[in-house]
Amino acid sequence: MSAAPSPALPALSVEGLRVAYGDVEVVRGVDLVVRPGEKVGVVGESGCGKSTVALALMGLLAAGGSVTGGAVTVSGSRVDYHDERALDRMRGSQLSLVFQDPLTSLDPVKSIGSQIAEALRRHSPRMSRAAVRARCAELLTAVGVPEPERRLRQYPHEFSGGMRQRALIAVAVANDPAVLIADEPTTALDVTTQAQVVDLLDSLVDGLGVAVVLVTHDIGLVSEFCDRVLVMYAGRVVEEVPSDVLFGGAAHPYTRALLESLPVPGRPRGEDLAWIPGAPPPLSALPPGCSFAPRCAWAQPECSVGTPPRVVVSEPSVAALGTALHTAECRRALEVPRG
Amino acid sequence: MSRPTSSTSAALKRGAGALLGVLATLLLASVVSFVVLRAVPGDPARLIVGPLATPDVLAGVRTQLGLDDPLWLQYLHYLRDFATLQWGYSYSNGADVTAVIAARLPATLELALWAFLFAVVGAVVVATLASYRGGALAGVAKVVSLVGLGTPQFWVALVLVLVLGSSGLGVLPGPSGRLTSFLEPPPHVTGLYTVDGLLAGQPIVFSDALAHLALPAISLALIPGAFLTRLLTANQADVARAPFVTVVRSKGVSRWAAHRRHVLHNALLPSLASAGLVLASLITGSVLVESVFNWPGIGQVLVQGVQRQDFAVVQAFVLLSAVLYVAANTAADAVVALVDPRLRVSTR
Known part of the structure; x- marks a missing residue:
């Protein structure tokens, strides 16, 4: 115990x-x-x-x-x-x-x-x-x-x-x-x-x-x-990321959108916060393919077909002893610019 | 957050407030019982002396009874006499009302206390099982308690007598008073035969008194028992959904232990005040059941008193009921304040 x-x-x-x-x-x-x-x-x-x-x-x-x-x-x-x-x-x-x-x-x-x-x-x-x-x-x-x-x-x-x-x-x-x-x-x-x-x-x-x-x-x-x-x-883990690379290194479009919607102190007053269009799909009627595709700015037609693959964004460094694997469940994880 | 300096004065204030409320309630009840009976048409003096008495005799009786005094004076006398336990003499048969009620109150009290015990124990058991097990059991409990709420007491009493009493299965004695006729009542200590029987070391008297009590007490307990069951079931359903129950379970406490220790405890507290009122209503509301079971309590005296327009008896009973209600209510509030930490005045 x-x-x-x-x-x-x-x-x-x-x-x-x-x-x-x-x-x-x-x-x-x-x-x-x-x-x-x-x-x-x-x-x-x-x-x-x-x-x-x-x-x-x-x-x-x-x-x-x-x-x-x-x-x-x-x-x-x-x-x-x-x-x-x-x-x-x-x-x-x-x-x-x-x-x-x-x-x-x-x-x-x-x-x-x-x-x-x-x-x-x-x-x-x-x-x-x-x-x-x-x-x-x-x-x-x-x-x-x-x-x-x-x-x-x-x-x-x-x-x-x-x-x-x-x-x-x-x-x-x-x-x-x-x-x-x-x-x-x-x-x-x-x-x-x-x-x-x-x-x-x-x-x-x-x-x-x-x-x-x-x-x-x-x-x-x-x-x-x-x-x-x-x-x-x-209902799924779409990205697993070491927290020191979360800001600036997130690979999944959903994670990026979440980060962009955070209010940042010092941002000019009156400027609209970024937001994710649409709402999460009802779990009883999920879209085919990637669940985030209908709201995703990077979605392509093939995103709505089949389960998106788990992509290794970066291998863990030797120093991190295997704790810091970074993966994202997105077909285009490596193409999306990190933000 | 303790307020050590103000805690005593806060407690005093609360006590004083409660006392004022009690006095106001009692005063109001006394006014109502006084006025209502005086407003009823009919002349008790005429009832006493009979239709053939001369006006002189009638006037004499009126003076003797104080019926000539102005109403406010009659009211003040009435208050004084009630407080000093001089509840007057029955207009119809001259009996000392205080003595009559004192002689009959223990029987009613005993019946009410046992009915209360049956109602509370039954309600706690049924409501706890229903809300813990849920499903069909909860449905059955709900239907039974709804039916129980809507069933007339005297009907239940009659059915119980016919089915279980001496004329039916013969398991329990029927409407034959408080004891089997060949048994002597136990030595008077409290006036409650079950208690006195135990105190005197007479188990036979105890069990015989309990057997005589069983059917009337069950008939009497049915409606308040059903009411308390509904209340406790609803309370437990509410508490069971509270996040703290999940936290208790997360400590490794089994569902049953969590229900018993936390859900039931929290559900009982708000029901205590209602239980006080239930007890008062059982003491004062046993008239019908007492007549079905031929129970020698105050119910029968009251019925006769109303029929004969016997001011002294009815007034004493009405005001006594008010006192009982207020006392039960205040006692219940005091118990709640003692056992509910949120209402306790912090003394630390």
Whole structure:
């Protein structure tokens, strides 16, 4: 559990993950490998399936959703999404979740202390009360909540948004998990608090060697925080790119369009932001060929025929030790000017 | 965010506010019960003395009853007498109303408390299973609770007596009061036979009293039980969708444990206030069921009182009901404030 696996063994490996709600496939074959201590971002517009990936990995899809294909391995052992008891043992101890909205992610009628203790007791039932309390205080201190003894007795409504998210991070790291999945952890927070929470996550990752999957629509956050970025569109990963080449080196037309639509401080006032024409296709009626083709400025007739190939944009450098493969799922990935 | 300096004064303010509200409600109820009965046509003095009495006798009785006084004075006397537990004498048979009600209240209370227990336990079990399991079970629970809400109590009472009572399957005693006739009531402590039976170490009395209680209490519990089931099912469905349940599951807590510890807990809190009102309505609303089961509670006294235009009895009952309602409501609010951390005044 807490013993870090050998660096060669990925903390989380996902191959061809497919998720469907009823007849509609919302995640259509996602591959993802995260090594211990690595931070991988998953970005995309709302509805692209990124949050579904997070919940599917936890085995906590909403009613009606199910994993219909693919293999997930955590610290070398295959996850069986039909074995609820095994899933319960894995959740919180191997794989944990920091959820979107800290204001609604804590039980309003239980003390902060009891909610952290719940995670500890679940996986270490023999821990004494005193040990649990001491560990809870230690965790709150670790996530930067002052006066932990007093704060543990308080209730969520006595915590600010940022403090609640810190408490939730304490819950998530309580059992030294191998993988931390953070689903929009900063979206509901104001900008200064966002920065603090990101710094906290960063320092925890460095200290614990936990692998992080950061799911967000905030491409700026991802480029700062993550080592690698996966860009999702209509349920597929359309580009996987090292974050240091994201700005200026993105190859997929969709990624480029996303980057161009970011507001840039200092841009002349009144100038329109770039935007992507059209809307993502409904997942129940995807266009043939590349899903992005109907909105793509670079599309050619053959883009609407057959699955676009996965193109290696640049081989990883020796220094990067294989972590920085850059691929894009686009026929014209090498022709499109990088932007 | 604690406010250590202002917390005591805030608590005092809240307590004072609640007390004022209670007093205002009671005053209003007393005015209504006083005015309504005085506004009804008919003369209780005439009822007492009979149609053949001379005007002198009639006037004498009117003076004796205080019916000659101005209305406001009658009202003040009425308030004073109620507060000092001197609820007067029955206009129709001269019995001491306080004594009559005191003698009959325990039977009604016992019935109401057991019905409340049945309603709450039944509602919690059915609503929790229905919202946890969902599917067909939830559908059945919904239909049953809707039917339960719309079924007249006295009809249920009659059906239960006919099917399970002595004339039917004979599993439970029919309308034969609180105890089998050869059993002595247990030594009086609370007046509730089940409790007193246990206190006196008489298990036979306890089980016999419970058997006599079962059918009337179930009839009485049906409507409030169905109401609480609907309320709790809806609350649990709402809470189950909250993001914090996903977070609890992400700790590795099983679905059932998460439901029990977090969903049920959060769903119960807003139902507590309703449960207080349900208890009050059970105590004051058992008239029909009491008559079907020949239950020696206050319901029958009330019915007679209304028929005979017996101001003293009816007024005492109406105001007593108001006091019970207000007390149950205030108690429920106090319990909610104690158990819901969001309403607790921070003392830290």
